Amino acid sequence: MTHPVLHLTEPAGSRETVPGLPPPDCRYDRQVSGSSPTSARALPRDIAELKALAQRQPELAPAAELQISLLETIRRVQGRLTTPWVSATSDELAASLARGVPLLAFDQIPFEWNDVRLLIRQIADILRRYDAVDADGVTALHNAGRAADLPERMRAWFAGIPSPDVEMLDEVLVWAARPYLQRTAEVLQQRVTFEAWGRPTCPVCAGEPDFSVITANGQRQLVCGRCLVRWAFAATDCPYCGNHDRSTITSMATADGIYRVLICQPCGRYLKALDTRKADRPLLPYADPIMTLPLDAAVMRRAR
Numbered sequence: 001m002t003h004p005v006l007h008l009t010e011p012a013g014s015r016e017t018v019p020g021l022p023p024p025d026c027r028y029d030r031q032v033s034g035s036s037p038t039s040a041r042a043l044p045r046d047i048a049e050l051k052a053l054a055q056r057q058p059e060l061a062p063a064a065e066l067q068i069s070l071l072e073t074i075r076r077v078q079g080r081l082t083t084p085w086v087s088a089t090s091d092e093l094a095a096s097l098a099r100g101v102p103l104l105a106f107d108q109i110p111f112e113w114n115d116v117r118l119l120i121r122q123i124a125d126i127l128r129r130y131d132a133v134d135a136d137g138v139t140a141l142h143n144a145g146r147a148a149d150l151p152e153r154m155r156a157w158f159a160g161i162p163s164p165d166v167e168m169l170d171e172v173l174v175w176a177a178r179p180y181l182q183r184t185a186e187v188l189q190q191r192v193t194f195e196a197w198g199r200p201t202c203p204v205c206a207g208e209p210d211f212s213v214i215t216a217n218g219q220r221q222l223v224c225g226r227c228l229v230r231w232a233f234a235a236t237d238c239p240y241c242g243n244h245d246r247s248t249i250t251s252m253a254t255a256d257g258i259y260r261v262l263i264c265q266p267c268g269r270y271l272k273a274l275d276t277r278k279a280d281r282p283l284l285p286y287a288d289p290i291m292t293l294p295l296d297a298a299v300m301r302r303a304r
Contacts, residue, residue, distance in 0.1 A: 046286035047071055053291055063290050066130045070175055071286055073122050077115055077179040084110055084184050086191060093192040100199065102206040103188050106158045109180050113151065119176040120145030127168065137167045144169055158205070174226060181205055181227035194231040200239035204229045209239055213283050214260075214275040222271075228285050238264035239271065252298060259288075261295045263302070270299050 050068050054061035086093075093103055124141035127133045133141065144153065144166050153163060154173055163169040185204045197203040202224035210225030212233075221230040222239055237244045243266050253260035257278040263270040272292050274283050 046284045049284055049287040050290060053287065060290065060293060062130060063293060066126065066132065067286060067290050069126045069129070070123060073119065073126065074175060074179050077119060078183065080115075081110075081179060081183050084187050086187050088191075090191045093188065097192065097194065097197055097203055102201070102203055103192075104181075104184060104205050106155050109158075109177070109184060111151075111154075111177075111180055116154075116176050117145045117150065119179075120150075120172055123172050123175050127172070133168055140166045141169060141172055160206075177226065178228075185224075185227040185229045189229070194229070197231045198233060199231075200233060200237075200242070202227060202229050203231050209233075209271060211283070211285065211289055212271050212273040214273050214277065216277055218277070220273065223283065223285060230283075236262065238262075238267060238269070240264065240269040241267035243267065252295065252302075254295070259292050259295060261292075261299060263299060268303070272296075 047068055050064040050071075054064040088096075096103060121142055124133070124138045124145070127141075128135070128138040144150065144163075147153075153169070154177065157163065157170055157173045158177075163173075181204075188204055194203045200222070201208060202222075205224065205227045207224045207226035209222035211223040213221045213223065213230065214235075215221060218235070219232055220235045222233045223230050233239055234244065236246050236249050238249065241264060243249070243264050245266075248265040250263040250265060251260060252263070257275055259272065259274060261270050261272045272289070272295055274288050276282065
């Protein structure tokens with residue numbers, strides 16, 4: 001694939017209701033709503049909502065507190081990043097998207113490798129603090145962050161090649177890379193729109209979606225799990241396997257309809273969504289995945 005030159009300094013199937021989420025009047029604090037989907041300035045709103053979630057749902061407090069710790073860590077890096085310079089014109093960027101080529105290649109990401117290595121160690125320590133990895137696991141993550149081949153490991157991760165030899169390394173790399181990917185994505189979004197993309201992977205970094213949004217007009221937007229970019233995609237198609245047989249797509253939703261999940265029967269994968277027609281607020285990209293953990297649990301119970 002040829003990338004543009006960037007110089008960088010209601011669903012079909014069955015519908016079920018999922019218990020276990022709080023009533024709509026206490027799910028979120030309206031005073032902290034209204035954030036931009038990708039801006040670093042949105043993070044304090046997510047943090048405020050996660051803190052409120054930990055207070056009102058103690059069973060989700062550990063997950064919320066872990067997410068807050070990770071957010072605060074990457075915010076310190078985001079605050080030091082300069083704005084990347086994009087030399088490609090808007091027409092060149094649009095032409096790349098029209099050819100089905102995502103805008104960002106690995107070599108164009110402005111990584112500061114000393115900061116990336118520090119981030120990996122800090123993220124690993126946070127995971128250990130919350131018992132997400134054991135002592136051997138955190139040592140392995142530290143070693144991976146210090147190793148000379150870290151850039152090549154990250155290149156493989158960016159290309160979708162997993163690292164099974166180090167527990168949770170792929171998840172750690174998502175967080176360690178996000179400040180750089182997110183800042184670059186913000187700049188690119190000022191130059192080109194993604195309205196005509198329509199593909200199941202991110203138009204910026206080619207990442208998979210890990211959340212979605214139902215807009216006021218009923219359109220579904222996928223949310224990249226790496227850079228948080230949003231783009232339109234068919235409302236009931238599976239973005240993971242391409243299945244578009246509506247009879248094999250199962251829908252589950254919370255009682256108030258604010259959150260829903262679509263489950264693809266052929267591939268077994270699922271995607272959660274915030275329905276802004278019901279929520280009356282935009283997505284909080286760091287808080288909503290934690291607030292919807294009961295949906296994940298419901299899907300797991302259904303699979304058994």
